[in-house]
Amino acid sequence: MSEISKAYEPQSVESKWYQFWEDQGCFTADPARVSATRPAYSIVIPPPNVTGVLTMGHVLNNTIQDILARKARMDGKEVLWLPGTDHAGIATQNVVEKTLKKAGQIKHRDDLGREALVAKIWEWKETYGGIILKQLRALGASCDWTRTRFTMDPEYSRCVQKVFVDLYKKGLIYRGKRMVNWCPASLTALSDEEVVMKEQKGFMYHFRVEVVELPGTFLTIATTRPETIPADTAVAVNPNDPRYTHLVGKYVYRALPLDVPKEQRIIPIIADDHVTFDFGTGVLKVTPAHDKADFEIGLRHNLPVIDVLTPDGKLTAEAGADLAGLDRFVGRKRSAELLEAAGALDKAEPYTNNVGFSERADVPIEPRLSEQWFLKYPSVEASKACVAQPGSDAPAPMRFFPDRWAKVYDHWMGGIQDWCISRQLWWGHRIPVWYRDSEVYCGLETPAGDGWTQDPDVLDTWFSSWLWPFATMGWVDDQDADAKNATLKAFYPTTDLVTGPDIIFFWVARMIMAGYEYMGDLPFRNVYFTGIIRDKQGRKMSKSLGNSPDPLDLIAKYGADALRFGVMRAAPLGQDVLFDEQTVELGRNFCNKLWNACRFRQMITGEGTQSEAEINPALLTSDDRWVLLRLDQAIREVTQALAEYKFSDATTTLYRFFWNEYCDWYVEASKAVIYGSDEALKVNKVAVIDFVLGQLLRLFHPFLPFITEELWHGMGFAQDMPDNQGGKTLMFALWPKPLSDDEKEYFGLDDTADAVAQAKYDLVSLGRGLRRDCKIDPAKKIRFTVRPAGTLSPSDVEVLKMLLNAEALEVVDAAWTSERGTPVAVNALGELFLPLAGLIDLEAERARLTKELERVKIEVTKVQEKLANPAFAAKVPVKVLEEHQARLQEWQVKEAQIAASLANLAA
RNA sequence: GCGUGCUUAGCUCAGCGGUAGAGCACUUCCUUCACACGGAAGGGGUCGCAGGUUCGAACCCUGCAGCGCGCACCA
Helix, strand or coil: CCCCCCCCCHHHHHHHHHHHHHHCCCCCCCHHHCCCCCCEEEEECCCCECCCCCCHHHHHHHHHHHHHHHHHHHCCCEEEEECEEECCHHHHHHHHHHHHHHCCCCCCHHHCCHHHHHHHHHHHHHHHCCHHHHHHHHHCCCCCHHHCEECCCHHHHHHHHHHHHHHHHCCCEEEEEEEEEEECCCCEEECHHHEEEEEEEEEEEEEEEEECCCCCCEEEEEECCHHHHHHCCEEEECCCCCCCHHHCCCEEECCCCCCCCHHHCEEEEEECCCCCCCCCCCEEEECCCCCHHHHHHHHHHCCCCCCCECCCCEECHHHCCCCCCCEHHHHHHHHHHHHHHCCCEEEEEEEEEEEEEECCCCCECEEEEEEEEEECCCCHHHHHHCECCCCCCCCCCEEEECCCHHHHHHHHHHCCCCEECEECCCCCCECCEEEECCEEEECCCCCCCCCCEECCCEECCHHHHCCHHHHCCCCCCCHHHHHCCHHHHHHCCEEEEEECHHHHHHHHHHHHHHHHHHHCCCCEEEEEECCCEECCCCCECCCCCCCCCCHHHHHHHHCHHHHHHHHHHCCCCCCCEECCHHHHHHHHHHHHHHHHHHHHHHHHHCCCCCCCCCCCHHHCCHHHHHHHHHHHHHHHHHHHHHHCCCHHHHHHHHHHHHHHHHHHHHHHHHHHHHCCCCHHHHHHHHHHHHHHHHHHHHHHCCCCHHHHHHHHHHCCHHHHCCHHHCCCCHHHCCCCCCCCHHHHHHHCCCCCCCHHHHHHHHHHHHHHHHHHHCCCCCCCCEEEEEEECCCCCHHHHHHHHHHCCEEEEEECCCCCCCCCCCCEEEECCEEEECCCCCCCCHHHHHHHHHHHHHHHHHHHHHHHHHHHCHHHHHHCCHHHHHHHHHHHHHHHHHHHHHHHHHHHHHC
8 A cells, every 4th residue: 555545546456456366376266175164165156158248237146146255255164156158059159140141251050061150159259258257357256267167168068968868868858849939030949938928019810711611601710910821720619609609510711822722721610628709709710830729729639730931930832822932020911911802801900919039039939840859857846845935934955035036936846847958059069869760879979880860959058057056066977986076075065056036947946956866965055036237217238228338347437346336235135226327436435435544544653554552441432432332233234134145235334334433433533532642542542443444344355355455455454464364365364253242341342332422423413513503614613612411531522522623612510501592402411502602693593492492392292192102001012111211301301401591592 | 817026205225013214316514634436514205095903004914006027828
């Protein structure tokens, strides 16, 4: 801290210390150090997309993980925070393909072919893949970078294949032709979780079809998708619908395509319970190829399947000459026009319905019949039972924070559906299955012999992510080897997982099942779900909206500590975060205040020196005792808040203690001693300040790692510490403990030890109020008179004088009487007079006192009424009763004193 | 439809059974030697609405309304 600048300048400080920590191996976890006295703490990072860049969501998520990790280190634990990235199949392949297309290098991925494209993606990954990990360093994340993993590392890929083969052999993975969610943009199947429902404005088309056996009789059908009419293979009615029962078993002429003779467009009228009476016209067109429910109906009634859509969502020749080749949405409009032209369209009314969208590509998915690989989830029962349910006392090994997410989890686990794990992509883990004629081989290596071809599909990205907690720790699915794996032994199961509730199903639930299946144990003990970062208007932050600030810009502008503090302050447990740059500004201001508070301390005795003296209890002033008790309280609150993952509570406490209590009152009061002439008191004051600041820096460190480290060293705190307890870095200093009973006794801190100072500060505020009410320039030194209720120590008098900015403070006894109309403020400490010697505006003073009296009377009445209620005294706990009685007395004393002043004024 | 969360000062949110709080914004004043990224003093709320439980409700219960999220969905 040489050359102490007036304002904190984070940039150089941050890079310096990060480099130091990393060079010194401070983040590196060593399983060999784990012991009974040094327990393990571990956390695996939710791996960001390898091509991603840091977002505000990452900032929130990783700051929390860093706080937990740093706190655990200060608790003396051996900490592993394991970082890495995810290959993110669709997202990454899309990014690279798009870039290549933009650069004009390809028009379609087939131009390159599988191997060349995958090579390009690897190239891309090597170039840009590390960006987000570098950005995490700028945030201060204390990850063990020596263990950085990627879901397509060779060892990791091996794990994925082994798991596939194992589950295949267990009969849990199977291949089948099913209706799946097809993404016409990415040209791949998706899992149900990758489909999001969105409201879509469109039209409900009502069109007529003629009954073959009853010419001139028509059925009206309502549909939102007329382009699929050529794929209809039946129309269905409810078997109990009296309007239509007589028609069941007859036939209709399908409305499209028109270029096919109507004799070739005859489809049956069938009865099926799926059809509801009161929706639309009660007649359903059945399109087995393009609707999940219709497909089921088709199975029940043995209907043929006509597919009129290509994989990329265009209409085929089977849709008729008028529609062939058209995009599905163009085809929709066109087919409506065709119906209208044929006189078959009754009406088209505006209609809003929910449509499934591909989460990634943001286009409507198509239900599509195709051959895919599916997984029947393993270890479902154990996984379902392991999470503590809210309100239940049943012991459970895993807890969710907030616990309401456990219900969501439970619900999903209860209705769990097989997982479509194959993707028609090139970037990812290739399915380890080979075919030769009708032979199928599943194994880790290409089977011997000629003529085998490997399945072209890759696995869903989450099929690798779900192994993350143990695959990253070197698990190889070999009993002997895994038993000898020191990392797994020490750090699995992990302690905490920090992630967003939006991936409970995608990731959290699947990790739990994989953990039980392959490690025989849960993957983590606590799951903390963050909120979602939104902008001031409550909109989710997204690239497309452009409402997401670049965290790196914020770090450059305000510092990483400021960003961390601001975000933590704004992020209460389980609530979404409405982000506003102002909160980062507040963090910046806070760091600056901390910097200057330390600068003030340094100015007393010079830089980098700690006071030699121990705190001498005999020389403690009421202010010292007050601040020690407030510190004690802050330590309790912050420790408790962190244990409950209440990060915004912790920052609130830190803010209050440091700014409102330490700076605003204690430091200001201490100036009476520091600028005074009593050397012994001064030495003791510095000792107290150093003690408080030393504890404070520790409390702040998990939140503000950079500035606290800088100050820790700059102020010389590191000098006297053993290397492993803060001598080298604040990272390993011990987390502050609340004062023990012995310490409290030693310092003379009983529960009321802070009362004098508290009353003193209250009286100062009242005195300042008097000044203002009397319109006296705050800068003007004036005289005050105090008549203490009890006794006041000389130091208390000095502090009062200092804080009131008084020229002099005269202490008088009960015999003293003030001049008529002298403004006075009263509290438990005594009466504070502002003698104005003839300058008093009697009218104004009367008005002031009258107003004050009214206010006090209201309070008196309020308490009196409560106490007057006979039921109150009878039922209320003694403590509350006493509290009310004491409060009444306080207000009444005040009332009497104000009344006396008013009387004095009138006399 | 089922589930879940929110509704407290102009804004963003704490508080979750015993005197309504913070930060920002606002008003007035202050560049006094830690900090104007600062200091002092203020103004501002019948805690969404209606019932109920209780000596006492922002807090617990019931209902209603508005907003959000998740799941399931009828063409």
